[in-house]
Amino acid sequence: MGVIRWILGKIILVIESLTQPKAPQLSATQKQAIDTLAQQVTLYQFAACPFCVKVRQASRKLGLPLNTKDAKRDIDARQELEQGGGRVKVPCLRIQKASGEAHWMYESDDIIAYLNKQVSPIIEK
Ligand SMILES: N[C@@H](CCC(=O)N[C@@H](CS)C(=O)NCC(=O)O)C(=O)O
Known part of the structure; x- marks a missing residue:
């Protein structure tokens, strides 16, 4: 079972690398705005989780360089996820709010919708 x-x-992982979407061409201003956004979010993930791959591909398509933490291999990341989000389920996006609080968002479709909503106004300018 382990081998399978x-x-x-x-x-x-091979399919992910072969199907990587092209990032959009961004101006320096757009890139700066997206980098600022990227600093506020962290994706807790497993490398080979298909739902995590879906989120990573969506972020590439948006030109958003996502910070990621491996909640399978990195014990500290796993604990952060469990304590902050409430369970070890991936993908989970940690969103740092301006108030200092963090919001932990589960579900790949919700994460992708959130990232699209944040980034689209920047890249459509
Ligand atoms: N519907 C979820 C499914 C996520 C999911 O099943 N993730 C697996 C890893 S591929 C997981 O974390 N399983 C542990 C659990 O559910 O407790 C999504 O789209 O994000």
């Missing part, structure tokens, strides 16, 4: 999961994980 390992092989599937490798296949997922």
